[in-house]
Amino acid sequence: MSEGAASWLPLSRGERSVAIEVLVHGPLSRTEIARRLDLSAGSLTRLTKPLLESGLLVEVPDGTTPAESRQGRPSQPLDIVSESRSFLGFKITTDMVYGVVTTLRSEIVARHDRPLATHDPHEVVALIAEMAAELTREHPGVAGMGIGVGGMVPDRSTVDESVFLGWRGVPLGALVQERTGLPVVVENDLAAFVEAEAWFGAGRGLARFVVLTIGAGVGYGLALDGKRVAPPGEEWGFGGQWIVDANGPLTPDGSRGSAVSYLSIPSIRYQVQAATGRDHSYEEILAGAAAGEPMPARVVEEAGRALGILVATIANFVMPQKILLAGEGVGLMDVAGKTVEETVRARRHPLAGPVALETKVSDFHDWARGAAVLAIQVLVLGAAEY
Structure with a gap:
């Protein structure tokens, strides 16, 4: 796991709830966070302290950017520095691999697509590794990667079955992580797309x-x-x-x-x-x-x-x-x-x-973005139950 992602883990259940609330709905005042999560002021202070110390949350004066707000007062809103980390997302189809780079709030900042000439798992892994290398050169600070596949991925790593790719029991996550050195989350592509829309898209709130x-x-x-x-x-x-x-x-x-x-x-x-x-x-x-x-x-x-x-x-x-x-x-x-x-x-x-x-007139970059959201949920927030 990358140094940046590791510095944020592990989060307790309460810390995770606060981080998710701010990530999805922020910036939010402490009063609003406490109301949304039914927390006392003391409990919220205890939960936000490690999040602020790790740099996952920052205090944001009204009208300024998170980067300008390190010396805020306790009454100031809390937010996440969206650009502090980048994430890679990939969507594998029968004939293409679609790649994106997103911020911590899943805004797409770069796209990179390559044709898929073969479904041989090792060739697909090599192609994803090449794409990841090119994207990380242009966008340093990548904290992790998500990959969406049409098929069954019960453990978020091994593709048990993919009719579209003709795969059975392919340890895609482990193979890509070995080639790239990045933590990898693999998920059914529809599941990842739903997660992204529920958190940051049409289903937000x-x-x-x-x-x-x-x-x-x-x-x-x-x-x-x-x-x-x-x-x-x-x-x-x-x-x-x-x-x-x-x-x-x-x-x-x-x-x-x-x-x-x-x-x-x-x-x-x-x-x-x-x-x-x-x-x-x-x-x-x-x-x-x-x-x-x-x-x-x-x-x-x-x-x-x-x-x-x-x-x-x-x-x-x-x-x-x-x-x-x-x-x-x-x-x-x-x-x-x-x-x-x-x-x-x-x-x-x-x-x-x-x-x-x-x-929604969407393309496969939206599905790749969904895979990146899974990486944010699991690798940054430690939200294993998502």
Whole structure:
């Protein structure tokens, strides 16, 4: 572990709670922190003292930057020096590795992408090590690294199963740490994305927050009070078995009429190709549907209805304050958004309030950022339960 990250550990449960509150919501006055965490003034003083001594927290006079505030008064707000440490985040897809450098508050300050020519684990590790070396030369003070992978990573180090990469039992974290000398956290990519949005994105400050992703598959994540709910086996995904219509399309991925059969990009492309005899890109299908071409229009309309059913079902049972729709397939909303909205209304009680559905046009750098947030949580805060 790097010297900077090690100097912050270990944090007690109380210290961790204070650090997280300031990291996510700061700068905050001591009075506000005590109110949020239900602490006495004496308890808060005891908890903040080691955080201030380690440099994780600083006192910030109003209107100045954290770097200017080392001689503050006890009444001054507490904040984190966001630029004091950098973190690397990587997202591995079937044909690319996307890399970012973030601050302690997960602001992306650099991006670096490389094509992935092979899925051989040692070659992938070598590529990540090369990218990490280049990024750390340009951004010294890197405290750790997070890697997001589509698959099962139960111990945040070993990839037990990744269908996309054809991996079983790959000790990715240990291999990358050996090559780079940096502490490494490996996680399911959707889980990392949900963490980032719950802490620093669309779900910040919400008690009940849902992420729904459409793209290569269909993903779902739930965060309660900023903490992601991690049910056993979630890495296998739910979309392939969530049946929207038992008489719906049968595609190579997912059960007949499942969310994946309706909504994943490969399934949408498969349906159009089966009907027309020609392969179309997802963008071409959306454009054709918008132009009124019969088969693309039908497939996209059915996908919009399926998405509306999913959103309404989630809203009815989870009652989230917000549902974030993200992933490389969100262009569906540009063409079928009206169908989605009408279906949601039809599947909700007439007196139910509107569903707060936010669409995020994201790219894989956002997923890499999510991996960096996992590194911040685990390596800096020692939040092993996250």
